[in-house]
Amino acid sequence: MSRAQRLAGIIAAHNGREGPLLPILHAVQAAFGCIDREAEAEIARALNLSRAEVHGVVSFYHDFRQSADPRPEVQLCRAEACQARGAEALVPAAEAAAGERVRLTVVHCLGLCSVGPNARVGDDLFARLDEVGLVRLIGAA
Amino acid sequence: MTTVRIADDALALACGADAVASAFAQAGCMVERVSSWGMHWLEPLVEIDGIGWGPVSVADVPKILPVSRNDGEDLCIGPIAAHPFIARQQRLTFKRAGKTRPLSLDDYEATGGWAGLHRARTLSPAQVIAEVTGSGLRGRGGAGFPTGRKWQTVAEAANPRKYVVCNADEGDSGTFADRMLMEGDPYALIEGMAITAHAVSAQQGYIYVRSEYPHAVARLEAAIALSAAIVAPFRLEVRVGAGAYVCGEETSLLNSLEGRRGEVRAKPPLPAVAGLFGCPTAINNVLTLTALPHILAEGGAEEYARLGIDRSRGTKPIQLAGNIRCGGLFETAFGITLRELVYDIGGGTATGRPVKAVQVGGPLGAYIHPDRFDLPFDYEAFTAADALIGHGGIVVFDDSADMSRQARLAMQFCAAESCGKCTPCRIGAVRGVELIDRIRAGEDAPAIARSRREDLVLLEDLCETMRSGSLCALGGFAPFPVLSALRHWPEDFA
Numbered sequence: 186m187s188r189a190q191r192l193a194g195i196i197a198a199h200n201g202r203e204g205p206l207l208p209i210l211h212a213v214q215a216a217f218g219c220i221d222r223e224a225e226a227e228i229a230r231a232l233n234l235s236r237a238e239v240h241g242v243v244s245f246y247h248d249f250r251q252s253a254d255p256r257p258e259v260q261l262c263r264a265e266a267c268q269a270r271g272a273e274a275l276v277p278a279a280e281a282a283a284g285e286r287v288r289l290t291v292v293h294c295l296g297l298c299s300v301g302p303n304a305r306v307g308d309d310l311f312a313r314l315d316e317v318g319l320v321r322l323i324g325a326a
Numbered sequence: 327m328t329t330v331r332i333a334d335d336a337l338a339l340a341c342g343a344d345a346v347a348s349a350f351a352q353a354g355c356m357v358e359r360v361s362s363w364g365m366h367w368l369e370p371l372v373e374i375d376g377i378g379w380g381p382v383s384v385a386d387v388p389k390i391l392p393v394s395r396n397d398g399e400d401l402c403i404g405p406i407a408a409h410p411f412i413a414r415q416q417r418l419t420f421k422r423a424g425k426t427r428p429l430s431l432d433d434y435e436a437t438g439g440w441a442g443l444h445r446a447r448t449l450s451p452a453q454v455i456a457e458v459t460g461s462g463l464r465g466r467g468g469a470g471f472p473t474g475r476k477w478q479t480v481a482e483a484a485n486p487r488k489y490v491v492c493n494a495d496e497g498d499s500g501t502f503a504d505r506m507l508m509e510g511d512p513y514a515l516i517e518g519m520a521i522t523a524h525a526v527s528a529q530q531g532y533i534y535v536r537s538e539y540p541h542a543v544a545r546l547e548a549a550i551a552l553s554a555a556i557v558a559p560f561r562l563e564v565r566v567g568a569g570a571y572v573c574g575e576e577t578s579l580l581n582s583l584e585g586r587r588g589e590v591r592a593k594p595p596l597p598a599v600a601g602l603f604g605c606p607t608a609i610n611n612v613l614t615l616t617a618l619p620h621i622l623a624e625g626g627a628e629e630y631a632r633l634g635i636d637r638s639r640g641t642k643p644i645q646l647a648g649n650i651r652c653g654g655l656f657e658t659a660f661g662i663t664l665r666e667l668v669y670d671i672g673g674g675t676a677t678g679r680p681v682k683a684v685q686v687g688g689p690l691g692a693y694i695h696p697d698r699f700d701l702p703f704d705y706e707a708f709t710a711a712d713a714l715i716g717h718g719g720i721v722v723f724d725d726s727a728d729m730s731r732q733a734r735l736a737m738q739f740c741a742a743e744s745c746g747k748c749t750p751c752r753i754g755a756v757r758g759v760e761l762i763d764r765i766r767a768g769e770d771a772p773a774i775a776r777s778r779r780e781d782l783v784l785l786e787d788l789c790e791t792m793r794s795g796s797l798c799a800l801g802g803f804a805p806f807p808v809l810s811a812l813r814h815w816p817e818d819f820a
Contacts, residue, residue, distance in 0.1 A: 203530075203603065204565075206585030211537075211566060232585075245587040245745075246568035248537050264499030265689055265735070266721045269648035270676065293571060293689075293739070294497060295538055296505040297337045298721065299366040299646060299653025308540040310340035 191216060192224060196231045206232060206242060210249055218253035257326040258288045260305040261319070266298035275302055278316045282323040289323065328393065330355045331373040333362035333424070335509040336541040337502070341381065343370040349387040361510025363424030364655030365411055367676075368403065373424070378406040411671065416633065417657045418620045418641050419613060420503075422511045429548055434513045440556060442619035442626065446521045451481055454525040454622065461627040462639025463618075467493055467574075467611030468687065468716040468799070470638075470705040476608060479598035480526040483606035488528040490519050490560075491583065491602060491609040494535040494542070495567055495574040498688025500647040500719030504612035506655055508535065508542035511616070512549035518615035520557040521622055526608045531560060534579050536567045571743040575798045576609045578745060589745045590798040611717070613643055634660035638704045648685075648721035649675045658703075665699035668722060679724035683815070685732075687716025689739050690803035692810035693729065714806065729815035733808045734762040740804035751801025754792040758808065761785045765819055782819075785812070 186194075195212045199205040209228055213220050220228075220243050222236075229236040243249045261279060263272055283289040297303045300312040304319060306326055314322070330350045332343050350372070351357045365371060368380030372390065379390050379401040390398040403409055406424065417423065426433035434440070446454050459474025480488060492515065496504035507515060519531045535543050543566055550562045570588045573579045577591035580602050601607025617640065620626045630640040638660035644667060646653045651673035668674070668684060675681055683693045692713035694701065701711055708715045723732075737758035744751045764771040765781050776784070789805030796802040812819060 204583050204585040207565065207568060207582065211568070241587050242585065245589075246570050248567075248569035265685055265732070266500045266648040266719075268735075269721055269723045269727065292538060293743075294499045294501075295336075295340075296496060296502040297340050298500045298502055298648065298719065299650065300337060300341060300369065301648075303340065305538070310336055312337065312340035 188217070189227075192227055193231075196228060200231060206234075206239070210243060214249060218255070219250040221251060254288055256286060256288045258290060258306070259283065259323050259326050260290050260292040260295075262293070262295050262297075262301060262303045262305075263291050264294040264298075266294070267301035267303055270301040272302035275314065275316055275319050279319050279323060282320040287323050287326050328355045328374060328391070329358060331358045331360045332370060333510075334359035334428075335362045335506060336539070337366060337506075338362055338369045338371075339541070341369045342383065345384050346370045346372065346382050346387065349384045350391075353387060353391055355391070358427060361423050361426060361428050362506060362655075363406060363412065364420065364506065365409070365652070366654040367652050371406075373406055376405050376407065378403045378409070411652060411654070411656070414671065415657050416641050416659050418630070419507070419514075419617050419643055420511075420655060420657045421620070422514070423506070423655065426511070428510050428512060428545060429552065431513070431552060438623065439513055439619070440517060441624070442622035443517045443520050443524075443557070445624060446524050446622045451525045451527060454521065455481060457627040458525070458618070458621060461621045461630040462634070462637070463614065463621060463630065464638070464705065465611060466613035466617065466642070466717070468714065470715070473610065473614055476598055476610070477522070477525050479596065480528075480606045480608045483599055485605050486527075487605045488526055489602045489605055489607040490522045490526065490528045490531040491580065491607055492519055492531065492533040492615055493574065493576060493579055493609055493611050494533050494539075495579060496539070496612070496717065497536060497571040497574045498690075498717050498719050500685065500688060500721035501645050501717045502647070503643040503645050503655060503718065505539055505542050507612055507616050508539070509545045512546050513553055514616045514619055515546070515612060516549060516553050516557060516562060518618035519562060520560050521618045522608050522610065522615060523560040526606070528608065529560065531562045532583055532602070533562065533564045534567060534573070534583055535564055536573075537569055570745075571739075572745045572798070572800050575800065578798070580607065580609070587745070589747045590800075592797060613717075617641075635702065635704055637706060642703060642715070642718050644703065645717075645719045646672045646722075647719055649677055649724050650720075650722040651676050660704050661702050663700050663702050664694060664720070667703075667720060668699065672722065675722060675724040677724050677726075679726065681722060682725045682727050683723045683729065683732075685721045685723070685807065686719070687714040688719055689736060690714075690799060690806055691716050691719075692806040693732065693814065694810070695814040697814075712806065712810065714803065729811040729818040730762065730766050731818075733811040733819075734759060734766070736804050736807035737762060740800060744800060748795070748797040748801060750792045750795035751797070751804070754788055754796075754801060755804060758785070758788055758792075758804070761788065762808070768820070782812070
């Protein structure tokens with residue numbers, strides 16, 4: 186199936202729901218790794234919006250990416266509760282371990298605030314991380 | 327065969343519960359995956375015949391089995407229900423925590439599930455609203471608005487198309503009660519929403535969950551499918567956020583549900599009058615909605631109203647987080663003091679160092695000095711102390727915390743998460759970070775025609791502008807952590 190057909194399929198699956206844009210954007214990013222200009226234009230056409238409106242939504246939310254990044258991603262929580270449990274001290278070692286190979290991003294709270302420092306890789310969560318554990322996690326990502 | 331109960335919520339999984347569960351299964355046990363008791367320092371917590379062991383690793387499994395050998399003594403906490411952390415609580419919203427399999431309709435019914443909904447449906451919408459008003463229930467998301475009054479407005483609105491929206495965008499650091507309920511007792515939330523729909527005559531409901539909670543999303547979708555016939559004709563759908571903290575603000579959340587940028591709307595009109603797609607909308611937090619099945623059950627409203635103090639009635643699920651020895655979920659009647667929560671129940675810091683501060687109510691909540699730990703958990707008492715209860719999260723910091731750094735973090739967070747609609751928040755937060763940086767740099771700050779004293783005055787002035795001039799709580803409350811840090815720990819700004 187061509188990219189255009191897949192995109193049309195995603196849009197068709199959600200169009201007709203109330204407020205279909207966010208579900209479409211999530212599905213497009215899951216399928217293609219990002220929501221690029223062409224996808225924005227196609228979604229805008231299907232939903233009878235301007236591309237500016239769709240782009241405004243894509244650029245508003247932290248989750249949406251406008252270009253794909255094939256690297257594995259490790260999200261490290263650096264919110265208050267994890268900081269209180271020592272998350273900041275792990276950052277230099279985590280950055281060194283990630284280098285250019287792993288995309289180390291900041292997440293603000295995973296809802297595991299009593300057992301931090303915490304990280305997320307895909308849908309897997311990791312708690313009570315120390316430097317060794319986090320470096321190992323990044324190495325395996 | 328030995329039956330072993332192990333939680334399967336996101337926190338237990340993050341602590342390695344799946345591997346422990348597999349090890350017990352391989353050892354020939356029957357493993358039941360249940361909700362979490364909320365004693366997080368003990369997760370993965372293993373329960374066999376009411377006795378608990380925790381925190382358990384795979385290597386501990388042979389020590390615990392067979393139970394008669396009594397080898398895992400160092401991990402054994404005795405009967406879980408009698409543990410002081412549990413025994414001291416008054417669990418109404420979390421009454422099933424640790425006790426039921428989250429997706430089991432049999433477990434839910436056997437523990438009183440759907441009784442509130444069935445009874446509500448025998449009452450008129452006006453009677454339901456009167457009971458909720460009588461219970462004294464106020465919005466548990468943070469603002470503390472009386473739930474019954476909000477519903478009254480929705481019920482009276484003329485538009486026949488109405489919505490129930492659950493705000494499950496639990497973004498505050500230090501909070502996890504919504505997550506625990508969605509993952510551990512999803513039918514209670516669904517029942518609460520169905521009761522709300524009956525009270526305000528809504529046909530459709532949405533649960534807006536943050537994308538950081540994939541397990542909660544999956545659990546809710548499964549629960550909605552399994553219980554669709556029970557709550558029909560009311561229909562429910564989960565919608566997933568996209569990483570914007572501000573979408574926890576109700577009007578921003580509604581915009582996001584509609585597929586727009588998550589910008590805050592000016593009020594009025596209130597969402598109760600013109601909310602989702604311009605229709606009257608009852609929008610409530612997970613904890614508010616999940617309190618309803620109890621309130622609508624026979625005698626529930628009176629029991630709820632009897633608990634608590636002053637105008638804060640009922641129970642509040644409090645979340646003990648951060649640098650605390652015994653962190654987890656503690657539901658109790660309003661009125662408990664911070665001192666009891668932090669020391670008696672939480673056991674002080676996890677690091678064993680002295681407590682320096684607690685932040686209550688998320689990243690926009692005030693930092694509270696141990697000198698003021700006699701403050702009772704009560705909406706009005708906190709407001710009077712320039713603090714907020716918010717969603718009930720308490721984050722403990724030990725004496726290694728640098729409070730000027732924490733103040734900067736609040737402004738930086740506000741700058742990063744501002745929706746951009748109003749100037750005090752969008753510009754103010756950026757200027758706040760710059761000012762705090764100058765103050766922190768002290769004599770190393772680039773020389774401009776402004777003294778340190780003037781910088782401090784300017785920071786207070788900026789905070790006042792943000793507090794009174796912002797459209798929503800993001801810019802409006804960001805000054806709380808900043809000013810409280812400045813007032814109570816001035817030495818950290820020196």
